[in-house]
Amino acid sequence: MTDAALPVTERAVERFTEAYLRSLGAEIEKRGRQWTVTLPADADTALELDGDVLEIVSDSDEVDEGVIAISPEAPFVERMLDESADRTPIGSLSLTQDQFELKLPPWITGGTVEVVDGSFTPYYDRRALCALFHVGIETVSEYQTEELHAVAVDLNDHEERPRLAETYLDLAEDDQRDPSEGRQFDEQTLGDAIETANEVLESEIAPMVRDTRERATRAAEVELDEYRQFVQQRREEIDEELSRLNDRIEDETEAIDAATEQAERVEALRKRKELQSELDDRRAELDDLTEQIERNFPEKRREVRERHDLTVRMRPVSATSVSYERGDLILELTTGDATVEKSYSYAIGVGVMEEPSCDRCGRQLTWENPLALERSHFIGDACCGD
């Protein structure tokens, strides 16, 4: 999984604008940072440009009236992006060895072993889905993240191909290279592939989801805790109120007994009745609170949960069928005195597919533990080198 969002720089916007307008068949006449643009009458777009002047600026407020600003947040740029994003979400391309130089892994290049010669023999064509997914994490209250992820999965073995995703993103950015089309998806294949990609995506955003959930949980717990304290406090208050009410009822009872006049007695009786009803209310409230405590605040929990629950939305926005060659990379390696030939499983756009380890101790070879040669043994320079 790879973060696929691009920083919206002036340069990126300028490049995109030119490429998109040209794809629509526009004529662009450049004079420094000002372009005069005309779109063909039958161009398939809602944009209308007929000798209009566009100007590359850093801030869209900078342009003169009548000139269309091209800047990171300019309305015209946003319209173009919206239109283009929806236009062709599905496509295909094919990676072949004549487009790519052989890419050696850091565990070879980082070490002392010199690659004298390398040749790649493709054995079969593989296909992968490279897809962009919007991932949004929402809570009703606070946290919101929107990200764009690139996922590549092989259609054959359903394995993830992270390095292929990177190659694919680089390729999309590189306007010098001219990749060729591959094989288009049919609906069934694409549906299955998206399902696999969903799995990969879910497991890979899991840490992020977990972090977000932990934060939300803490917030929810705090809220629940505050409520618990409030209930506790209220219970103590009610206890006090109850004892005060009891005292006052006792006082009124005494007043009733001691009353000499009827009116006085009636007044005390009425008062006692009022107090008694207030006492009953408080008792009911106390019972309710006690029950809540015993049942661990089910309603409040529901309320808090509703507020803090997370929704993770995943939406595929583009899908590319990427055909790539897979085969053997045969390397001639030397350390000066010895030359050895070694073959690795390799794929165009992915690189060496294996994760080899030290012949002697079995530690994996990495850029920190690069390959070293000892006679014909392939060892790690850090673990077993001298």
Add this chain to the structure above:
Amino acid sequence: MKWWKQMSRENLVEVEFRHEDEDALLADAGESSSLVEHLLSVQANRLQAGQPDSELRSLSHLDEENVKLLEHQVDAAHRALFEMDGKALLADEVGLGKTIEVGMILKEMHYRGTDDAVLILTPAQLAQQWQAEMLEKFGLDFTCNYDDDFAGFDAHDHVIASIDTAKSDRHRSTVLARDWDVLVLDEAHYVKNEDTDRYELLEKLSYDYAFFLTATPIQNDVTDLYNIISLLRPGLFGTREAFRNYFVNKSQETLVNRNELQNRLRKVMIRNRRDETDIDFTPRNVTTRTFEPSPAEKDLYQSVTDYVRTAYGEDQGQKLVLMTLQKEVVSSPEALKQTVERQLDVEDGKVVAHADQLNRILDCVDAVETPTKLESVQRITSEARERVDKGRVIVFTQFRATQQKLIETFADQGYTTHPFHGGHSSDEKEEIVERFEEEGGVLVSTDAMNEGRNLQFCNVMVNYDLPWNPMKVEQRIGRIHRIGQEREVYVFNIALEDTIEEYVLERLYHKIDLFQQSVGELSEILTRLEETGGNFEDEVFERLVSADSEVELENDFDAMAIDLQEQRDLADKLEDFNKGVFEGFDLGDSDD
């Protein structure tokens, strides 16, 4: 059921996963589509998801106490980073703060994590100045090739080095073996010629981002521009022949097709002009007070000078010590005494050369009662006590012993005193400066102050003794005379008649108008001088010891002054020339 879904069951907060809009995407499957359009859709989605990225995000992390940024500097940093894709020629006119622009750029790269390996190449005498400035103003810690713990170009990730060290046989291969993220090249015009060692080094260096600095990109003719810019952006100007054919009128060697040149330059070069920026310095008053030494001081000076000449004539290996003695004798008897005693104090049994002369120096030291300079400095501080806010004065000396004597004397006179030297930790230094600001009085500093504190709350300084290297003098003055200083600045130089200090002051510094030059202008003059000859301090010393008579000495210094003057004129001329070429070129702020 996956673990994270399970866990959420038992938790207060539940997580719901929703897969949305898959059908909408699937509906498009099977249709044929253009790959170009599809890749544009991919890019459009990526840009929609991205943040506008044309802000200097690190700016808010800078301490305004340490660096005051000017609008044209922020603009330049911004354009170099975001509009020139991190490869730019920063060609502001002299004195507009190109170093600050680079500092901002590097700070931003640091903030964005694209500064794993950074190399700054400068002329030799500017390396440490860069190092101090990056640290002081931007909190960026670089290792300099003059540091004791410098262990090679592959041993540190952030290196400032003189370009000639980098290209030397010893270091060249390690410099070239590395993939640098960022390369900064100061005074880029010294790498002008396509067949020098320096140019070759630059051409072979591997880097992702590069920032070249020069106020005078053109040294001889417009092809210099071609050379510098081809290093930055190979191919921007096509081949050298094509460039010459198109932009240079061959018969008159003048510039043609200026508009096209400007258009191309604008992709890679930024040049701010002084009269278009709001840089504003308060006036600087420099007064030199020269006093007649007492007879005892004359004796002392003569005995030291005689000894230095004799000793140097016999053993040039002692140069550093002898130079120190020659500087100390005009600083204070205390400073001198320590060094002389150390010279005499060697292991038993060894014979000290010229012990008699050294002992005579000690006698002369004892004969000096109150040094003339010590009296005169007090006249300045007492005047300041009456007329300046909190009586704040900074007194600079090169020697710790002189510093101690000054502190004692001022304390006896009832001044609040603050000693400042290189031995303090950086926290202590900060504290001292704060206390000086609060309490006022006299701060006596050794040149350790160079590693950078801002003292613009003070506007009076005294050069109790003078470094022979004009850059060091300018650095001292720069502590108080900088952007943010709101008052006029007063600089007092104290010197004794007929001493080395007077020669250096009168004949050299005043000739090049040292006290009114900016660091940028000075470095230009000195770098030029170094290109043609040697180290400034060495030249001063050589002249002093080799002259056979007073007249010869004066003539020697006059000759050196003429050299300096020449370099200065050339530097001025070049600046004017570049001004002329770029006149009418809009390579500054994009909004003017």
